[in-house]
Amino acid sequence: MKPEHLMKEVRVQDAVGLRLGHDLTRIVPGEFKGRAFRKGHTIAEEDIPLLLDIGKEHIYILDVPEGWVHEEDAAIRMARATAGDYIETTEPSEGKVSLKSTILGLAKIDETFVHLANDIEHVVFSTIVNDAVVQPGKALAAARVVPLVVEEATVSRFETTAQQHRYRTNGAPIVAVKPFRRLKAGIVTTGGEVFTGRIDDKFGPVLRDKLAALGSEVAEQRFSPDDTDSIVEHIRYYQASGVDLILVTGGMSVDPDDRTPGAIKKAGADIVSYGTPMLPGSMMLFGYLPGGTPIFGLPGAVIYEPFTSFDVLLPRVCAGERIERSDIVRLGYGGLIK
Ligand SMILES: Nc1nc2c(c(=O)[nH]1)N[C@H]1C(S)=C(S)[C@@H](COP(=O)(O)OP(=O)(O)OC[C@H]3O[C@@H](n4cnc5c(N)ncnc54)[C@H](O)[C@@H]3O)O[C@H]1N2
Numbered sequence: 610m611k612p613e614h615l616m617k618e619v620r621v622q623d624a625v626g627l628r629l630g631h632d633l634t635r636i637v638p639g640e641f642k643g644r645a646f647r648k649g650h651t652i653a654e655e656d657i658p659l660l661l662d663i664g665k666e667h668i669y670i671l672d673v674p675e676g677w678v679h680e681e682d683a684a685i686r687m688a689r690a691t692a693g694d695y696i697e698t699t700e701p702s703e704g705k706v707s708l709k710s711t712i713l714g715l716a717k718i719d720e721t722f723v724h725l726a727n728d729i730e731h732v733v734f735s736t737i738v739n740d741a742v743v744q745p746g747k748a749l750a751a752a753r754v755v756p757l758v759v760e761e762a763t764v765s766r767f768e769t770t771a772q773q774h775r776y777r778t779n780g781a782p783i784v785a786v787k788p789f790r791r792l793k794a795g796i797v798t799t800g801g802e803v804f805t806g807r808i809d810d811k812f813g814p815v816l817r818d819k820l821a822a823l824g825s826e827v828a829e830q831r832f833s834p835d836d837t838d839s840i841v842e843h844i845r846y847y848q849a850s851g852v853d854l855i856l857v858t859g860g861m862s863v864d865p866d867d868r869t870p871g872a873i874k875k876a877g878a879d880i881v882s883y884g885t886p887m888l889p890g891s892m893m894l895f896g897y898l899p900g901g902t903p904i905f906g907l908p909g910a911v912i913y914e915p916f917t918s919f920d921v922l923l924p925r926v927c928a929g930e931r932i933e934r935s936d937i938v939r940l941g942y943g944g945l946i947k
């Protein structure tokens with residue numbers, strides 16, 4: 610049985626008093642795109658001109674038989690099967706249900722599931738990318754099916770795929786948001802030109818803004834000449850003062866005065882990676898100090914470029930994720946920003 614045989618087609622002029630089988634969309638370029646009539650709306654005499662304006666000479670009156678699922682019910686079930694922590698689902702509109710964040714946090718989306726789901730014929734499960742920073746109200750995913758009604762098997766296959774995913778991953782979320790922790794960061798700003806006051810420091814304000822945007826803060830900023838032992842001393846000071854995160858700025862590339870990577874190593878850090886296959890931000894270093902405090906070596910580009918490898922890794926650190934070398938290796942693909 611084809612879906613079109615499940616629906617009764619009625620001329621709009623004959624539809625007064627009947628209930629609409631699905632949302633009807635109106636598009637006026639530059640002005641409006643949205644729902645003009647809601648599913649279930651009882652058609653009145655005065656609706657007929659607008660129905661004709663949006664190109665409807667006939668409408669569907671729907672009677673969904675056993676074994677078939679209306680697009681709205683399908684979308685609701687798909688959203689329910691995938692929504693995890695800090696996600697709210699919208700009412701269906703034009704057959705679509707969105708999964709929106711209720712908080713500021715890190716988007717967690719399982720890419721493997723998304724591909725498996727969209728391999729089911731008629732399923733549309735569209736998401737943003739994993740590990741993006743999301744604001745409250747931001748949609749992470751939207752679910753719908755293509756025809757107005759689908760076979761029950763389509764929806765139940767989607768639900769089973771979601772269940773199997775949970776089983777396979779020990780309950781990992783399909784679409785969820787991880788809240789950020791409130792971290793206190795200590796900054797060590799290197800560079801003789803800043804230390805001696807030849808130029809004004811630009812790293813402090815940039816890092817304060819980036820941390821504040823994620824709900825964290827700078828506890829203190831200390832300045833150091835390009836001297837390994839001095840940098841190590843500042844790192845140790847922050848370790849003793851118990852900050853959650855240490856950011857060492859400048860001196861990350863190839864000049865003889867670039868001491869930062871050596872100093873971070875000398876402070877005892879386990880270096881996850883010096884070098885990040887993203888541009889800009891390729892000279893970034895990331896590691897963990899004994900005791901587990903994450904430490905970044907930040908290249909000069911962070912004060913100039915709005916989006917670098919630091920903007921990819923900082924949110925993950927704020928969300929409490931442990932960064933492995935494989936996470937950094939994967940940044941190369943799609944990592945050429947500029
Ligand atoms: N021959 C090569 N040159 C460069 C390489 C390379 O691999 N080979 N890498 C490039 C990349 S990528 C970057 S990023 C930059 C900068 O690296 P550094 O982290 O070593 O930056 P610095 O040399 O310390 O400073 C560069 C520039 O930025 C100014 N600066 C630094 N800190 C501050 C501050 N706190 N406030 C204001 N301005 C600051 C500094 O005065 C310099 O003008 O290297 C590329 N070059």
Ligand code: MOO
Pocket residue numbers: 887888889890891892893908909910911917
């Ligand atoms: O480390 Mo640099 O940030 O690639 O410009």
